[in-house]
Amino acid sequence: METSHHPARNPYLWRKAKSRAKFRTELGVYVLVNAGLWVLWALTSRSHEFLPWPAWVSFFWGVGLVIRGVAAYGNFNYEQRTQHEYERLLRQHKQGDFSRKS
Numbered sequence: 085m086e087t088s089h090h091p092a093r094n095p096y097l098w099r100k101a102k103s104r105a106k107f108r109t110e111l112g113v114y115v116l117v118n119a120g121l122w123v124l125w126a127l128t129s130r131s132h133e134f135l136p137w138p139a140w141v142s143f144f145w146g147v148g149l150v151i152r153g154v155a156a157y158g159n160f161n162y163e164q165r166t167q168h169e170y171e172r173l174l175r176q177h178k179q180g181d182f183s184r185k186s
Contacts, residue, residue, distance in 0.1 A: 096163070100156070107149075107156040114149055118142050 121138040129136065 103156040107152050110149060110152065114145060118145070 118138065118141065121141055122136075125136050125138045
């Protein structure tokens with residue numbers, strides 16, 4: 085919830101902080117749920133299948149979580165790439181290296 089008690093926030097940093105906080109929450113949920121699934125499998129599984137069913141959940145959910153983690157902590161999101169490209173174009177333009185050709 086937004087309150088007026090906070091000084092003016094940098095919108096980019098605020099979005100990044102929210103993204104990272106959300107990722108940490110999702111990581112905790114992932115660990116707890118997957119631990120429970122693996123315990124449930126260990127207690128109820130009578131077969132010795134090659135690949136236990138919780139592996140599918142852990143793998144695919146984990147891939148999504150890694151992607152979200154990279155977006156939250158890495159420098160690979162669209163907004164950052166756009167800002168970086170814009171700044172590069174500004175530098176080129178100021179140096180006179182900017183051509184009108186795309």
